[in-house]
Amino acid sequence: MDHRVVIVTGGAKGIGLACARRFLKDGCSVVIADHDEEAGRRALSELEAFNDRVRFFACDVAEKLSVHNLVAETLGAFGRIDVLLNNAGIALKGGVLDLDDGDFDRVIAVNLRGAFLVSKAVVKHMVEEIENRDDRSRLTDRPYAIVNMSSINDEVAIPDYLAYTISKGGLRQMTKAMALELAPYGIRVNGIGPGSVKTDMLKGVVGDEKALGKIHARTPLGRIAHPDEIASVAAFLSSEEASYITGQIIYADGGRLALNYTMDPADLDNTET
């Protein structure tokens, strides 16, 4: 039985919900932190088989007080926090010519500042726990880990999702800087860079043949990912199996970043959504 306690921000839907489900199946206790209370209730009823090990706490990661309450509620429920998955994210459309200032601020506040605020609050607790032990047990007896849900857009860019692209580029650098700062404590910090994943975030694309065709032409595996295919990477990066990995982003992108040019349409005949 895995006794780790995991916080998944944005865990009420999509990739976050798939990660929460995966951590629960692996035996962890899971806190789903999301600002969408209705989706949180739906997630809890879907996960009711794990009733004693899962909680939903309403939280806006962009609000410091809300984050403070999240950490207090998690410690109240489970007594500790071993893994943080910074997954909450939004994408608002617009480039330098037309992006609304408020939309820019909101995307940065959720995707970047939110990950910082939750990390800061959780790391404080982790470091206190570590410093309360003797030196020899520090690095080995508790697999503390933070995983940031970045994107291939931390590396490549979508011009009409300027704020989103900036936020993910920042998250990538935050992953590296925090990994270096926290290495002496044995806290590992890594990121995941998904390509295109079938969630609400992509609902404008799924069902739109032309948009889907564009994605497939840029994806050597010829399909959009299922959220479970991202959850398995989160499970790995947060586990002891990844005990020597820190400061890295793993790109689960169907080969997209490796591709120059586009795929030959003839090779995409068997693509599925």
Ligand SMILES: NC(=O)c1ccc[n+]([C@@H]2O[C@H](COP(=O)([O-])OP(=O)(O)OC[C@H]3O[C@@H](n4cnc5c(N)ncnc54)[C@H](O)[C@@H]3O)[C@@H](O)[C@H]2O)c1
């Ligand atoms: N779907 C993709 O193709 C894709 C690709 C690359 C990266 N990602 C990243 O994966 C993460 C999850 O995205 P998804 O596709 O599952 O999207 P989604 O919209 O299905 O889920 C996002 C979740 O975050 C929550 N959320 C949004 N703002 C929040 C806030 N301020 N506080 C707390 N929760 C908040 C939402 O309520 C929702 O439950 C995001 O960080 C996204 O950028 C997604």
